[in-house]
Amino acid sequence: MIEYRSIRVALLGAGSVGSQVARLLLEHRDELAQRIGARLELVGVAVRDVDARRDVELPRELLTTDAETLILGADVVIELMGGIEPARTLVLQAIGSGADVVTGNKALIAAHGPELFAAAEQVGAQLSYEAAVGGAIPIIRPLRDSLAGDRVERILGIVNGTTNFILDRMDTTGASLEDALATATELGYAEADPTADIGGYDAAQKAAILASLAFHTNVPIEDVHREGITQVSAEQVESARKAGYVVKLLAICERIADAASGEEGVSARVYPALVPRSHPLAAVHGANNAVFVEAAAAGPLMFYGAGAGGVQTASAVLGDLVAIARRHVIGGPGTAESTHAALPVLPIDRITTRYAITLEVADEPGVLATIAHVFADHGVSVEQLEQTVDEVSGRATLVIGTHEASEGALAQTVAALAASPVVVSVASVLRVEGAQ
Amino acid sequence: MIEYRSIRVALLGAGSVGSQVARLLLEHRDELAQRIGARLELVGVAVRDVDARRDVELPRELLTTDAETLILGADVVIELMGGIEPARTLVLQAIGSGADVVTGNKALIAAHGPELFAAAEQVGAQLSYEAAVGGAIPIIRPLRDSLAGDRVERILGIVNGTTNFILDRMDTTGASLEDALATATELGYAEADPTADIGGYDAAQKAAILASLAFHTNVPIEDVHREGITQVSAEQVESARKAGYVVKLLAICERIADAASGEEGVSARVYPALVPRSHPLAAVHGANNAVFVEAAAAGPLMFYGAGAGGVQTASAVLGDLVAIARRHVIGGPGTAESTHAALPVLPIDRITTRYAITLEVADEPGVLATIAHVFADHGVSVEQLEQTVDEVSGRATLVIGTHEASEGALAQTVAALAASPVVVSVASVLRVEGAQ
Incomplete structure (x- = not known):
């Protein structure tokens, strides 16, 4: 296990967004550390009233009402209190004490953006506010x-x-x-x-x-x-x-x-x-x-x-935080392209998907049962089946939509259908994506 | 006029994207300098055959076939040659000689990404490739x-x-x-x-x-x-x-x-x-x-x-270039929020827009002419007009779509319509946006 250095993160506000940010920081600490090359250590969460926050699933010992003291020890301050004051004063104090700042506070940025950007630029601090507009949407x-x-x-x-x-x-x-x-x-x-x-x-x-x-x-x-x-x-x-x-x-x-x-x-x-x-x-x-x-x-x-939404907006806050933290580590975009996850890349037969299959079949009794057997034999479940009969040719067209199944099973099903004596031809096979 | 320091940019390739990158760099040099806090100096454009590039509107003296020498003097190298070689070797040489790299070469990144990212990380160089996927789309x-x-x-x-x-x-x-x-x-x-x-x-x-x-x-x-x-x-x-x-x-x-x-x-x-x-x-x-x-x-x-598209993809290349250049200047995201442009913020009556207006009017001869006069008097041109008559009430409804006009003129037109004796009521006024 690599020993990472620690980046101290202070969170101001534990409302719908703040509490999700805290949760994600705690739950994903190892994965985030790998991505950044440093550990994000949540050193405290400033709230107005500690006792009123019993609903939030946060370790009690992280909660404090003393935002000013919390800021002093932080490398990065996340401001999610909303409103102008005390948010403005706290952000300026954070910048003054050498911290970078992430905020989702649209009222603050809209009213005092120039003052805050100037303060940050003067000391070379980073000030990010992706969450202030469009929730989770990177804009x-x-x-x-x-x-x-x-x-x-x-x-x-x-x-x-x-x-x-x-x-x-x-x-x-x-x-x-x-x-x-x-x-x-x-x-x-x-x-x-x-x-x-x-x-x-x-x-x-x-x-x-x-x-x-x-x-x-x-x-x-x-x-x-x-x-x-x-x-x-x-x-x-x-x-x-x-x-x-x-x-x-x-x-x-x-x-x-x-x-x-x-x-x-x-x-x-x-x-x-x-x-x-x-x-x-x-x-x-x-x-x-x-x-x-x-x-x-x-x-x-x-x-x-x-x-909007707490967890969605928290995604934008964490994106800002990770981007800032990466620059603490190496002064560059750094490990963004690192392949630390090293997950196996699975071949096509290991994925699951859905198929839409069109078959030309003979219009005779028992055909449907035969076809249904082929699907069942390969463990593929049929979601939808539509049969149309051409009276002239005496042939029927079957359009079959499957439930999700492994690509391997689906491919074998199609091969078995093509080989079945009741199937005249496999007219079309397409996968279905993006359906609910 | 502020004296900016200069960032030396070498461009490899002057195809449909590269020639647009060069054009935008030259045309917008002053605006880009303000945004970055440094001047982007295009020091050369490497092409396969100088004489074959007479169609491209580039200063002759910038063209060279010697990409290797061009790279040596550059702070940032933009690689838009496509294909694996010599692009791969040149990008590695650029990184080795201390340059940051912007590339739009999807074949190169897909085939040799890990090698290139590792080389960049080792020397702390930036390597950006927004243009490699989705053309102009930031992804x-x-x-x-x-x-x-x-x-x-x-x-x-x-x-x-x-x-x-x-x-x-x-x-x-x-x-x-x-x-x-x-x-x-x-x-x-x-x-x-x-x-x-x-x-x-x-x-x-x-x-x-x-x-x-x-x-x-x-x-x-x-x-x-x-x-x-x-x-x-x-x-x-x-x-x-x-x-x-x-x-x-x-x-x-x-x-x-x-x-x-x-x-x-x-x-x-x-x-x-x-x-x-x-x-x-x-x-x-x-x-x-x-x-x-x-x-x-x-x-x-x-x-x-x-x-896709030359100029569209060039936008992505320039975005990467400006983001890289900003970090040369101050080691931070820096002047992104600067207000150097300081354009006047115009009040609503100075913009132009289109109105959709619904009027209840008396159904009598001459009404349309009276209404048309009101628009003409205020210099507002009518694009579309639809009249429906309610036989029972003897009243007519007019739905009028205007051409683009100044918001001031449109507001005055609506006020004049409301005051007109032939108008029973102004039922609806909405602006139209996003129409071609």
Whole structure:
């Protein structure tokens, strides 16, 4: 066993995201150590009230209410408290004491990004905030690094899951805003006070963050034009549907010519808009998020996934953490391509999959039973079977969908079918992927 | 004007991607310098035959056939020659001489990744290859960094644009494989010898790269099971369509239990498969690429965009280059969040957009003319107008779609409409976004 050095990680906040981050850090400590080349040691979790956190499955001894002291001993501080204060002061203290910072706090970055980035740059600290926009979806890093040599022209983002759930429900069921909101609340997609979501405030914070990053320009949250979905009616959604559109709450960041002066500027705005059904964003359903980016060289790109959720957002936090930690170890991207896992690469006959098989068979009694036997003999279970008979030729076509089975068993089944006297020909064999 | 230090960039290969990289480097040199905090100086472009490159708009004096000498003076070497040799030897020489390397060479990474990564790690050099998979789509960096703290379970990728174009055309037009391939060749989506694409070889290289990175396991190209699309028939595509599926050539990387032993392993494979129409991958049309990733914490994610094309792929190369160059400057992600561009943030009335307006109006002669005047008076051009009359109430509904106009003019138009005596009510005003 390799002896790894230790990187001290302090966690501020143990809400739905924070508690998942702590869990994953503890559960996957060995695997993460291999990936990083150093051990991530969770040195403490700052919470408001230790006794109130009995529900969270965290070792008691890690909990503290003294965030300021916790920060002092940390190499990396993860801030997931939300809100402006005390988060801002603590992040600045962490940077000041030499720690790198990971935050998922969109309100903080939208309101105080420039101050925090300047503080981090001054001391050479890393400050990452992938979780602040789009939950699990990698969008900050692609904008910051992957598109760093390109020129982003426009971003259209569905960045608030609650409102997308509501608008999608209105679109698919004809529900009123009120009813769709009630459903969202019932299913846990909307909070008791849904103002931040349906008023567009949450989306506006994300628009400010995306626009600032994409256009290398400070876009203050106050300059983001914001309209929520509170005025969207069932009639509007229905008319949109009939005309080939869907209503989506969009965060729009655009590099434009000033309509008055013609000079180059940027716009960040949030409002419900009609999106053509043919646009990739129209297919973003439920509480999912997606960010559509148009760049001068890359053309249109889309990033899609779960926009919220504790464990999903924790994935983004951990990605930032591992990327930061790797640079502690070797000052480089380092072990990202290492093959420490060294899992066996299995040949095709060791995987399981599903087959869709089309057979031409004789239309006579007993054929189905014979075919069914072939499947059963190889341990392959049939999920679906459809027979059509051609009266003229006296031949029948069988379309058979299997349950998941080993590729080896499936291949042997097909070979046995081809050799069966009742099978005229195996017309088609295709695997099925991506089905639930 | 700030005096930036210079980072010496050598480019190997000036094909469709390389010539675009050179062009963008030269055209955007000032903007890139601001982003990086250093100047990217293109010191030379190695080509096979200088005289044969008269078509490429590159300064003659940059061209050389002596790649080995060119490398020696470079801080960063961009390898876009393709193929294994001399690319492999040159990349190893570049790393050996202290340069960082950006490559878009999928054949090289798939066949010799471990050797190259080890060489880079040994001397602390950076080796980036975002352009090797998915063209402009950021997928390597998200897998390497954003998902670094997560556990990737499965990747389903449409990673070959040529075959997706062919299968999409077969699906939408009912064409045979032969005819669809002919169209692809005609339109420049398929090469004169399409074997690498339709045989699945290109997709298999990408599957090897993705699986190796996602599972931290060396997946040699020889271990990727490969079936191309040459056996896919118009009948299969048609049957799939009727059954609610679409045939896609998928690169599949999976963390699985060995069907024989039950032990953990990985599988990388390429074959045409049936994908349910409801799956996000089913909506990937034409020559586009998309990579669908399922991770334990993040859940399903999708990355979508142009999978090929010179300028699109050049975007990925430049992203790698800028990310590398930033670390030359300050050893950190650094100026990514800088606001050097400092563009004005324009208020909502300075943008241009399109409106969809629904009006209830009196059903009497002259109303349309009055309404049309209101639009004309504010310089707003009407693209579409639909009138429906309710015989009972004697009222008409007008649904009006405008051309792009300034938000200010549109808002004034709506105000004037609301005040017009012929307008009973402004029933709905929504902006239209994402339309062509």
